[in-house]
Amino acid sequence: MSRLQALTFDLDDTLWDNSGVMLRTEEGHYAWLLEALGAWRSTRREPPLALGQAEGMADYLQRRQRIAVEVPERRGDFTWLRLRALEAQLEAYGLPRSAAILWAAAAMNEFHRLRVQVTPHPEAAGLLAALGERYRLAAITNGNIHLGRQPLAAYFSVAIAAGEILAPKPDPKAFLTALSRLDVAPERAMHVGDSWHEDILPAQQLGMQAVWIAPEDVAPRALPAGVHRLAHIRQLPALLERVTETSHSIGGANH
Numbered sequence: 001m002s003r004l005q006a007l008t009f010d011l012d013d014t015l016w017d018n019s020g021v022m023l024r025t026e027e028g029h030y031a032w033l034l035e036a037l038g039a040w041r042s043t044r045r046e047p048p049l050a051l052g053q054a055e056g057m058a059d060y061l062q063r064r065q066r067i068a069v070e071v072p073e074r075r076g077d078f079t080w081l082r083l084r085a086l087e088a089q090l091e092a093y094g095l096p097r098s099a100a101i102l103w104a105a106a107a108m109n110e111f112h113r114l115r116v117q118v119t120p121h122p123e124a125a126g127l128l129a130a131l132g133e134r135y136r137l138a139a140i141t142n143g144n145i146h147l148g149r150q151p152l153a154a155y156f157s158v159a160i161a162a163g164e165i166l167a168p169k170p171d172p173k174a175f176l177t178a179l180s181r182l183d184v185a186p187e188r189a190m191h192v193g194d195s196w197h198e199d200i201l202p203a204q205q206l207g208m209q210a211v212w213i214a215p216e217d218v219a220p221r222a223l224p225a226g227v228h229r230l231a232h233i234r235q236l237p238a239l240l241e242r243v244t245e246t247s248h249s250i251g252g253a254n255h
C-alpha cells in the first residue's frame, strides 16, 4: 500500500448539510427575478409579465428537463440549462431576446449568491487547514456552486466543477482531472463523499481509497477493500491515523 498524498472531497452533504440551501436558492432566485423584472418594467410603464412564482417555477423546471433531453451533452451543466431555460421562458412571455438574455444572467447571478449561503460543519475549516499541511487537497462537486465564492475554497489547491467540465460524477473524468491536476496516482489518493454511486464507487473503481460519509440511519453496505465508512467528516483525522498505521494491510482497516 503506497503512502497517501492527496485527498479529494465532495462538498454538498460532505462538508456541510445541503438540506434547505437548494430549496431556498431555487425559490429565492426566481422570486428575485420576478420582483426585479416587475420593478424594471414598471419604471418603463410596462405591465409585469404574466408569470407567477409557482407556475413560473414549474414551467422553468419543465424547460430545463426538455433542454437536457434535447442537448444531452450539456445535461450535467446545470448553470447552462438554467440560463437557456430562463431565456426561453422570458422570451416566450414577451421579453425581447436581448432583455431575456440579460435578465436570465442576472437571475443566475442571484442563484449563485444564494447557493453559497451554506454553513460548513463547524469542524470543516480547521480540519481542512490541518489536512492541507500533510496532503494535497481537491474539491470535486457536481453542484453548480461557484467555488471561488465558497468560504472553504482557499483550502483546495484544485477545484473541479464536474458539471461544467461536462463530466458529472460518477463520470471518472471528474476524478481523473482532479488527480492529474494534483499530480498524484489514484492509489495515493482518497476520495471523501456522501454518495455511494457518485463518490464511492467511481473512486474505488479507479483504485482510490474512499471514505463514505453516511449518517448512522443510512443502511449498511458491504465495504470493498479500501473503502471506509464514517458518520461525520469530523471523524476523518482519526481514520487517517488508523489507515496510515495499518497501511501495510489496508484490508484490516475497513469499518
Ligand SMILES: [Mg+2]
Pocket (backbone or CB within 6 Å): 010, 011, 012, 013, 014, 193, 194, 195
Ligand atoms: Mg454530496
